[in-house]
Amino acid sequence: MAKRVETKELTEVSEAQIAVHWKEEEYYQPSEKFKAQAYLRDPRIFERFGLDRFPDCFKEYADMLTWFEPYRTVLDTGDAPFWKWFVGGKINACYNCVDRHLDKYKSKAAFIFVPEPENEPDVVIKYQELYSRVNEVAALLRGLGLKAGDRVTFHMPMVPELPITMLACARLGIIHSQVFGGFSGQACGSRMQDSGSRVLITMDSYWRNGTLVDHKANADIAVRAAKDLGQDVDKVLVWQRYPGKYSAKTPMVSGRDFFVNDLLKDYKGKQVEPVALASEGPLFLMYSSGTTGKPKGAQHSIAGYLSYVTATSKWILDIHPDDIYWCMADIGWITGHSYIVYGPLANAATSVLYEGVPTFPDAGRPWRIAERLGVNIFHTAPTAIRMLRKLGPQEPRKYKYHFKSMTTVGEPIEPEAWRWYYDEVGKREAVITDTWWMTETGGFLGTTVPAIHPMKPGSCGPGAPGIHPVIYDETGAEVPKGSGKAGNICIRNPWPGIMQTIWGDRDRYVKTYFAKYNKKPKSKDWRDWPFMCGDGAVQAADGYYRILGRIDDVINVAGHRLGTKEIESACLTVPEVAEAAVVPVQDEVKGRVPEVYIAVKPGVPHSQDIIDRVVKANEDVIGKIARPKHVYIVPDMPKTRSGKIMRRVLAAISNRRDVGDVTTLANPDVVEQIRTMVQGKAVVAAQEALPEDIAKFGEIE
Ligand code: WTA
Numbered sequence: 001m002a003k004r005v006e007t008k009e010l011t012e013v014s015e016a017q018i019a020v021h022w023k024e025e026e027y028y029q030p031s032e033k034f035k036a037q038a039y040l041r042d043p044r045i046f047e048r049f050g051l052d053r054f055p056d057c058f059k060e061y062a063d064m065l066t067w068f069e070p071y072r073t074v075l076d077t078g079d080a081p082f083w084k085w086f087v088g089g090k091i092n093a094c095y096n097c098v099d100r101h102l103d104k105y106k107s108k109a110a111f112i113f114v115p116e117p118e119n120e121p122d123v124v125i126k127y128q129e130l131y132s133r134v135n136e137v138a139a140l141l142r143g144l145g146l147k148a149g150d151r152v153t154f155h156m157p158m159v160p161e162l163p164i165t166m167l168a169c170a171r172l173g174i175i176h177s178q179v180f181g182g183f184s185g186q187a188c189g190s191r192m193q194d195s196g197s198r199v200l201i202t203m204d205s206y207w208r209n210g211t212l213v214d215h216k217a218n219a220d221i222a223v224r225a226a227k228d229l230g231q232d233v234d235k236v237l238v239w240q241r242y243p244g245k246y247s248a249k250t251p252m253v254s255g256r257d258f259f260v261n262d263l264l265k266d267y268k269g270k271q272v273e274p275v276a277l278a279s280e281g282p283l284f285l286m287y288s289s290g291t292t293g294k295p296k297g298a299q300h301s302i303a304g305y306l307s308y309v310t311a312t313s314k315w316i317l318d319i320h321p322d323d324i325y326w327c328m329a330d331i332g333w334i335t336g337h338s339y340i341v342y343g344p345l346a347n348a349a350t351s352v353l354y355e356g357v358p359t360f361p362d363a364g365r366p367w368r369i370a371e372r373l374g375v376n377i378f379h380t381a382p383t384a385i386r387m388l389r390k391l392g393p394q395e396p397r398k399y400k401y402h403f404k405s406m407t408t409v410g411e412p413i414e415p416e417a418w419r420w421y422y423d424e425v426g427k428r429e430a431v432i433t434d435t436w437w438m439t440e441t442g443g444f445l446g447t448t449v450p451a452i453h454p455m456k457p458g459s460c461g462p463g464a465p466g467i468h469p470v471i472y473d474e475t476g477a478e479v480p481k482g483s484g485k486a487g488n489i490c491i492r493n494p495w496p497g498i499m500q501t502i503w504g505d506r507d508r509y510v511k512t513y514f515a516k517y518n519k520k521p522k523s524k525d526w527r528d529w530p531f532m533c534g535d536g537a538v539q540a541a542d543g544y545y546r547i548l549g550r551i552d553d554v555i556n557v558a559g560h561r562l563g564t565k566e567i568e569s570a571c572l573t574v575p576e577v578a579e580a581a582v583v584p585v586q587d588e589v590k591g592r593v594p595e596v597y598i599a600v601k602p603g604v605p606h607s608q609d610i611i612d613r614v615v616k617a618n619e620d621v622i623g624k625i626a627r628p629k630h631v632y633i634v635p636d637m638p639k640t641r642s643g644k645i646m647r648r649v650l651a652a653i654s655n656r657r658d659v660g661d662v663t664t665l666a667n668p669d670v671v672e673q674i675r676t677m678v679q680g681k682a683v684v685a686a687q688e689a690l691p692e693d694i695a696k697f698g699e700i701e
């Protein structure tokens with residue numbers, strides 16, 4: 001009898017669910033001191049934001065913004081699942097982040113820029129100065145003929161000129177598309193082509209790990225790459241890291257490249273009225289990786305997005321007017337857009353902007369900055385936490401800062417790393433919110449409300465107010481909480497921060513996020529359109545969610561989403577490579593790193609040179625973050641009889657696990673050859689279970 005049950009469970013699990021064996025962690029309580037000062041303390045908020053109050057509950061979010069004309073409809077579902085929020089209203093994001101604060105806060109710092117070189121002074125930008133600088137840049141952009149609806153691509157580092165240029169675009173309704181500064185010129189160029197940008201805004205150089213990087217070189221590559229794909233770029237606007245001085249070696253192209261600081265001379269003191277834009281107009285695009293090789297441009301709206309990041313910055317990050325808030329992330333990712341720029345500024349916050357790497361020149365740097373500036377809210381990713389813990393576990397003790405609140409975002413955090421964050425970085429005083437969300441969702445989906453819920457290491461907590469998650473198995477059945485089983489986490493309802501569409505690809509939007517669990521494709525009822533987030537998750541009996549990682553072919557490298565197909569295509573640009581397969585490997589600091597297997601064309605001798613060129617191809621096509629840990633040239637890929645590469649088998653080998661039964665493969669012998677090449681002759685010993693994202697890797701096509 002017992003045996004039968006076991007078999008049944010096994011089948012159920014392998015077909016429809018992922019079993020999760022995980023020790024329950026204990027709760028940590030927020031301090032009374034924190035609770036007493038928090039904005040959101042009343043648990044009845046969850047009644048106010050219950051599904052029965054949807055969508056009107058979100059009026060409260062819209063009320064946090066200043067409107068030029070009020071909206072008429074809270075949520076228009078007429079073009080489901082392309083939701084339109086706060087329809088009929090007129091609004092401007094820049095006005096909400098800058099102008100409306102001038103009366104009260106003009107002398108307050110909006111940004112404190114901390115350059116990477118420790119001997120360079122901070123740059124404080126007060127709201128009044130932010131207003132003037134944004135206006136001048138807006139006047140310049142208008143002078144160049146740019147207008148609402150045009151797309152402009154940025155490829156900028158972490159400097160104040162980045163948010164200034166973003167806000168200048170927002171003032172005019174120009175849709176900005178910032179490509180992470182660490183991405184290669186080619187990656188930037190292909191995103192320019194996809195978005196149809198004719199203007200690139202970049203910076204000559206920036207500091208990274210002690211080196212002044214020549215960044216202008218990437219602009220030339222980007223323009224060429226865009227042109228090869230059929231997109232002409234007319235202008236490259238180059239900010240100077242040191243105004244008045246050109247800090248790159250790459251020559252400026254006459255008639256195409258211009259120094260922003262030169263052009264701005266004609267716009268000194270100019271003011272530009274913020275344009276009254278339709279609520280559902282697009283604010284920006286943010287490209288992100290998915291299952292196919294082509295990155296998706298997530299299109300975010302003005303009013304819905306801004307209201308969502310404003311409300312969550314206030315209620316979850318709990319930013320008050322006299323706080324000094326530091327989100328140590330890059331504005332080139334969604335975290336920076338939502339929680340360095342738009343959310344904090346809409347709340348008139350003081351936001352710290354750090355140029356460089358957290359461990360430069362040593363692992364005490366973040367804590368020195370926090371002490372010097374009086375930072376009391378700190379926000380970062382598990383990869384940074386793991387790195388700082390590894391290189392300087394005792395460093396936080398040396399500095400006299402005090403955080404009241406800390407956030408983690410971007411990847412699952414191991415309970416071990418969480419406890420170091422809590423004990424050492426937070427000095428047991430600070431609350432931690434583990435915020436789970438993604439590029440597509442604009443802002444937090446799963447998180448504790450820090451003054452209401454206790455914390456539980458490794459779990460993000462329940463849904464944020466007004467977010468109603470559900471876990472479905474492969475067949476669409478709900479996985480109950482406390483069952484110990486995982487499935488695909490979805491959100492039952494739309495929310496204002498959700499992306500509007502994939503730029504230029506409505507079908508892909510529906511297919512990627514809704515098709516799997518939508519049973520009535522013609523329905524205009526939001527209840528028929530749960531949003532599939534793309535993560536595996538498990539819900540404990542207390543309602544807290546634990547996120548297991550991506551279920552599509554995405555590798556989360558140090559909190560950055562890289563598509564395996566993008567990496568594989570990059571490998572195939574090396575002419576000798578016939579086939580490439582990429583798998584995620586566990587890494588102590590970065591969480592996951594890609595490892596590459598290639599098969600070369602017949603007759604081509606194996607050589608280190610090919611391996612080197614594969615590594616370089618990844619750096620050139622995507623960026624240094626895509627650098628594989630290893631590249632193995634294998635005699636053949638393990639394949640099914642139908643010819644599909646078994647990435648799962650390679651993932652097991654790379655992660656030093658047993659490959660399991662491979663007898664059904666077309667070429668089982670090659671598995672042992674590859675295994676010895678990677679793991680050595682000895683058979684791997686005792687088996688630790690693979691993390692779920694790796695165990696499931698390669699199963700979804
Ligand atoms: C992962 C970053 C566990 C998740 C905001 C998601 C997390 C992907 C968490 C999105 C978290 C993000 N716990 N996993 N707190 N936050 N993730 O688009 O797999 O760069 O799907 O957005 O990161 O990454 P993205």
